[in-house]
Every structure is written in C-alpha cells, then in structure tokens.
Amino acid sequence: MSEFIEQCRREWKRLGVPSGVADEMAAELSADLNEGASPEDVLGRDAADARSFAAAWAAERGIVSRRTNAIRIGVLATVTALVGIVIAGALLALLASPQNGTRLSIQPDPEVITSSSQRVWVGSPTSLTIVAVPAPSPSTIDPPLYRLTTQSDTGTDQRTEGFVLLILGATGLVLVTLFWAASGRRMRSHVIALDG
C-alpha cells in the first residue's frame, strides 16, 4: 500500500503540487487504504496506474491547472515555430530551382585590381628605379572599386537546406503532437468520473 502512495507522491512532486496539499491527499488515501487488504480493494482497476490516478486527483483539486496552461502555451508556441520552419523549408525547397537560379554578389572589380602588387617609378629623372609596392586594398580606394555581378546558381544548396528544414519541422510537429496526445490522454482518463 505504501508503495502506491509513494508513486502518487512522486507524481504530485513531478506536477509541482505543494507539499502540504500532497501530504493531505496522501493522508486521506492512507486512511482509506488501511481499510482494504490491498489498493485494488479500495481503488479497483485504478490501483494499477498510480500516476494517472494522482494526476487526475490533483487536476480536480485545481492544483495543476496553471501548469497545464503553461504547457498549453509552450506547446502552442512550439507548434507555431515549427509551422514557420516547415513553411520556410517548403518555400526554399520549391523556389530554389536550378532553371532560373541566379545569385547577385559584390566582387572587387577585376579590371582595376589585377594583382597583389603594382610597379611604380621612383627616383630622379636621370636615375629611375622600378620598385613593386602592394596594391591598395579595394576598401581603401574611393570610390570603392566593386562591381555588382550575377552568377548562375544551381540552387542545390538552398534546396538541400529547404528539405532539411522541412524534415526537421515536420518531425518536430509529429513529436509535439505525440507529446500533447499522451499528456492529454493521461489527464482525461481520470477526469471522467466513471469507467468508460
């Protein structure tokens, strides 16, 4: 019998039931269980599932409703984020087609910056020497010597990223749905006051 109460206590602790309330419920149950030879005598088939019994009791006392609401909000936020990921993944996978893919990029103008160094004349007019000096960095030249270029893009990378996002989002949605269904089943199984 004490093992059944211990299981209930563990569930109440997991659900965040205040210890005073858990003590009260445990004492009530303990007094009643003393009357039967086993928990089955007092609780019937419900004795086989201490966690569901304890969760339903705490829920009906109105103790775990705030926690349940917090879980609901968390699940809703997670589902919203996952749906966003799925939509983003689907768009990426669909729109990044290899036929019309082009990518814009900014590159240093190759006609201006041709080498890492350039040669200049130094010295007097009668004695000129050619020395190599580093070419100016494109960023230090005013106006900047950049060119907007277009490059053909196969779209493969974006499509892969899209599919990865799609699979991750869909997997997450399935897991959240399973979690929500499992927790809802556990709570409902005892909220109904009769055996179904």
Next chain:
Amino acid sequence: MAQDEARRTQLLRGVLDLCVLAVMADGPVYGYELTTRLRARGLSTVSEGSVYPLLARLEREGLVETYREASNGGPPRKYYRPSTAGRRALRAGIDEWQATRDALDAVLRAEVTT
C-alpha cells in the same frame, strides 16, 4: 454486454455528482465509504478510483464541506458532507432529473406501445 455497460456508464455520467450528494445527505462519508455506499445502492459501474477526483471537484465547487476525524488506529479520515450550496444543488438537480426522466419516459413508452 460491453455495450450495455457503456450505455449505463453514459447514463450515469451526468448525474453521478447528484448521486454522491444524495448519499452524503444521509450522513457524512469518507472516500472509500462513499464507493461502498454507492455500490450498495446498485451503482456498481462507478470506478473506485474516480471517487477521489470527483470529491475534490465537489469540494472545489463549494458543494461539500470536509472535516477530519480519527480512524481506528490509522491516520485521521477526511469526511465529506453537503454544504448549504450542495443541498440546494441537490434539490435543483433532483427536480431537473425528474423532469428529464418524465420526458424520456413519455418518449420511450410511446415507442414501446407502437
């Protein structure tokens, strides 16, 4: 057979709290005692373990009052009895039940006689 039990369960579902209040009106009860009294009155489909959540709901709704009393050798027992609001709800519920039953009887009797 299972269908019959399911139907009885469904029929009882809406009036179980009324039955619990009626049993308590005869005298205060603790959880396990309530189950045995309901069974003694023929409500054998009531799940024993569901009685505690049901009592908790009635207490939360202010329909029952509780107090503790020492038990034989064990920890003190928690007893339940209808509050003033609970007795009022019981009377209203009985009226409602009788009206519903009369209406249903009229429909079902008509079906039997045709």
